[in-house]
Amino acid sequence: MAKAPRPPARKKTRVSPAEQARVEEIFHRFLSLSDDPRTELNYASPYELVTAVALSAQATDVSVNKATTALFAVADTPAKMLHLGEEGLIPLIASIGLFRTKARNVIATARILMEQHGGEVPLEREALMALPGVGRKTASVVLNELRIEPAIAVDTHVFRVSHRLKLSAGKTPDQVEADLMALVPEPYLTRAHHWLILHGRYTCVARRPRCEECPIADLCPSKILFVGA
Numbered sequence: 001m002a003k004a005p006r007p008p009a010r011k012k013t014r015v016s017p018a019e020q021a022r023v024e025e026i027f028h029r030f031l032s033l034s035d036d037p038r039t040e041l042n043y044a045s046p047y048e049l050v051t052a053v054a055l056s057a058q059a060t061d062v063s064v065n066k067a068t069t070a071l072f073a074v075a076d077t078p079a080k081m082l083h084l085g086e087e088g089l090i091p092l093i094a095s096i097g098l099f100r101t102k103a104r105n106v107i108a109t110a111r112i113l114m115e116q117h118g119g120e121v122p123l124e125r126e127a128l129m130a131l132p133g134v135g136r137k138t139a140s141v142v143l144n145e146l147r148i149e150p151a152i153a154v155d156t157h158v159f160r161v162s163h164r165l166k167l168s169a170g171k172t173p174d175q176v177e178a179d180l181m182a183l184v185p186e187p188y189l190t191r192a193h194h195w196l197i198l199h200g201r202y203t204c205v206a207r208r209p210r211c212e213e214c215p216i217a218d219l220c221p222s223k224i225l226f227v228g229a
Contacts, residue, residue, distance in 0.1 A: 035191075
């Protein structure tokens with residue numbers, strides 16, 4: 001398999017020394033809590049990872065893991081997935097939202113991998129994004145999870161946490177991604193996605209963030225909105 005190309009140099013945001021120190025401390029604390037954060041999706045190969053991430057759109061990781069436990073037991077390679085077929089796949093993922101569209105994409109992806117990539121997942125962004133159902137966010141998750149390319153996939157959790165921490169004021173996921181890629185210190189870049197998503201999933205939740213147990217509450221400009229001065 002060809003080695004993935006080096007990602008382009010990223011633009012860096014100029015901030016004040018105080019803000020730079022605050023951002024550095026945020027990610028240093030995340031590091032102290034978990035030095036190797038990973039996706040909560042279960043996978044044992046790049047193909048299983050791509051499939052699981054594609055299935056996770058508008059679904060929880062818990063629901064996807066329940067479905068893929070049975071799915072990957074019978075179809076953990078593109079060849080096996082093609083043999084299973086769309087009609088065989090649908091019952092295994094029917095508990096996941098948009099399962100018919102996802103089944104169609106998973107089978108189409110398996111066919112492309114067999115016909116164009118020798119049954120292997122191409123580990124470079126453009127080739128990944130050419131697969132059915134694999135957009136920029138999915139490609140970013142895969143490349144970052146496999147430590148191939150530093151990337152920050154912006155979902156609802158990352159979007160919310162980034163705004164509350166004043167790491168970005170972007171109005172779209174792409175704008176937030178660009179802000180984070182420019183701001184997050186280099187040593188933390190490959191892990192920032194997971195730290196932010198897990199922080200948003202379990203601590204900085206949407207309705208009532210758990211500021212009283214937040215390890216970075218003293219660094220958060222939005223804390224006063226939820227717990228007062």
